[in-house]
Amino acid sequence: MDAALRCANFEERRDKALELFAEKGFGQVSMRELAAHLGLTAGSLYHHFPSKQHLLFDLIEELFEELLATLNPGRRAQQQTLGEVIAAHWGLHAERPLQFRLAERDLCCLSAEQQVHIGQLRQQYESALLRLLVPKATLRGKALEVTAHVIANLLNSLPGWLQASQLPQAQGLALMESMLLGGIERTLRGESLNSMA
Incomplete structure (x- = not known):
């Protein structure tokens, strides 16, 4: 063969x-x-x-490597728009919905060492996202880190929810962009946090 x-x-x-x-x-x-x-x-x-667990790890690791690629490390982060990032996540979710399901539900089935490795990939992904957000943000420090973490979770969850809603693809993507861009822009300017002070 x-x-x-x-x-x-x-x-x-x-x-x-x-x-x-x-x-x-x-x-x-x-x-x-x-x-x-x-x-x-x-x-x-x-x-x-080699093992069932090794196969699961391979599938989840591949997804996180693809997520990192959506943040286009080949380009300077300042040149990539949030709209491009949202569209890339939408497309990746459409291509790999089962891997997203595994990563969300079965990550805990990996060994401690494998979970640490996936955690490192996730940290790289969130750091790359943070670099994209920093030029637009008045938030700093921990508040900005938490914002990047929440945005990462939304980028990885919203496509599945919206694609399952049976909306036409263009309408689902437009809705995701509207929800995320509006919320991100307002949060990065610190408007909601300042109004609570």
């Missing part, structure tokens, strides 16, 4: 495993069930994947 075919088979099995994990929950899938779902024997499964 040539390398291209092996790679295609690996990707196909990985996608099938992702579907099963997303449907049933990682903890509810046994190695025997996973092997049967992939058309393998339980013994040969280990030849393709």
Whole structure:
């Protein structure tokens, strides 16, 4: 079997495993069930994947690497607009909804070391988002860090909710942009915080 075919088979099995994990929950899938779902024997499964947990880690790690890429580290952060970031998250969610579900629901099933690694990727992602926000913000310090954390959560949750709402794609994306951009601009100027003082 040539390398291209092996790679295609690996990707196909990985996608099938992702579907099963997303449907049933990682903890509810046994190695025997996973092997049967992939058309393998339980013994040969280990030849393709070191462990079930390793496969979950690979799927979640890939998602966070893609999230980092949405913040376009190749460009200077000041050149990227929030609208571009929102559209990139919308598109990524449309491409990988099952990975978002796994990352939200089954992250706790990873080993402590794997969770630390994913946490580091998330921190890099939020730091890149923070660099994008800083030029527009009057907020500083911890308030700005918390704002970046909340925006990251919204960027990763809103597409799923809106795409499930059955709104036409253009209308869902426009609604997400409206909600996020309006809230972000007001928060970064500190308007809501200053009014409470």
